[in-house]
Amino acid sequence: MSALNLKRLTASACMAIALGITGYSNASAGTNEEQTKICKKADERYKKLYGKSMADEPVQIIAMYKYTFCPPKLDIKRGSKVRFINLDKRTSHSFWFRDAGKPESDRFFGGEGTEIEIDLEPGDHRVLCGPHWEREGMIGEITVTP
Numbered sequence: 001m002s003a004l005n006l007k008r009l010t011a012s013a014c015m016a017i018a019l020g021i022t023g024y025s026n027a028s029a030g031t032n033e034e035q036t037k038i039c040k041k042a043d044e045r046y047k048k049l050y051g052k053s054m055a056d057e058p059v060q061i062i063a064m065y066k067y068t069f070c071p072p073k074l075d076i077k078r079g080s081k082v083r084f085i086n087l088d089k090r091t092s093h094s095f096w097f098r099d100a101g102k103p104e105s106d107r108f109f110g111g112e113g114t115e116i117e118i119d120l121e122p123g124d125h126r127v128l129c130g131p132h133w134e135r136e137g138m139i140g141e142i143t144v145t146p
Contacts, residue, residue, distance in 0.1 A: 039063070039070035045087045049111060059083050059115060062140070064093035064108070067132050069140030076118055078144050085113030093138070094130040104130040120144045 042065035046054045054061035054070075060080065063070040065087040076082065086093045086108040096104040100120050107130070108114070122144050129138035 035068055035070075035072050038066045038068045039072070041065070042068075042070040042087050046085075049087070057083070061085060062095075062127075063087045064095070064113075064129060064138075067091075067129070067136040067138045069095075069127060069129070069138065071140075073141045073143070075143045075145065078118055078120065078122060078146055080118050081115055082118055083113060083115040084108070086110055091132075093132065096128045096130045096133075097125055098128055100125055107131070118142070118144060122146045 042063040043054050045065065046052075046061070046063060054063060060074065060076060060082045062074065062082055062084050063086075064084065074082075084095050084105070087110070089110045092107040092109050094105045094107045096102065097120060098104070102120075105114065120142070125142045125144060127140040127142055129136070132138035
């Protein structure tokens with residue numbers, strides 16, 4: 001999809017429109033079904049690279065793959081560890097809790113990432129990919145619980 005599909009607005013797209021975010025396109029994973037397919041392929045790639053499923057890791061994994069955060073929505077307890085990892089071969093990604101006033105992470109290339117402790121205030125937080133949130137719609141959501 002090269003343009004916003006008005007018949008299938010995702011929650012992220014609705015939020016972007018409601019907040020007046022310009023340049024937003026839902027080009028990556030426009031529907032839950034598309035996100036599910038992309039995240040399934042991300043897990044297959046992770047297994048190929050690391051020999052196990054993302055779910056088998058001792059920390060929560062958030063994969064950055066095909067302009068999608070996998071999982072696209074996550075509920076997590078404050079203080080828990082999360083590992084962001086780029087599973088794309090030729091694209092760099094970052095993560096950015098911009099609305100929470102956090103700086104954008106470094107850019108990660110294929111197989112690179114970092115582990116962080118979630119220190120965000122309880123509530124819903126958007127996570128953006130710095131280079132891809134506007135044009136590709138690479139936006140995820142983390143709900144932090146106390």
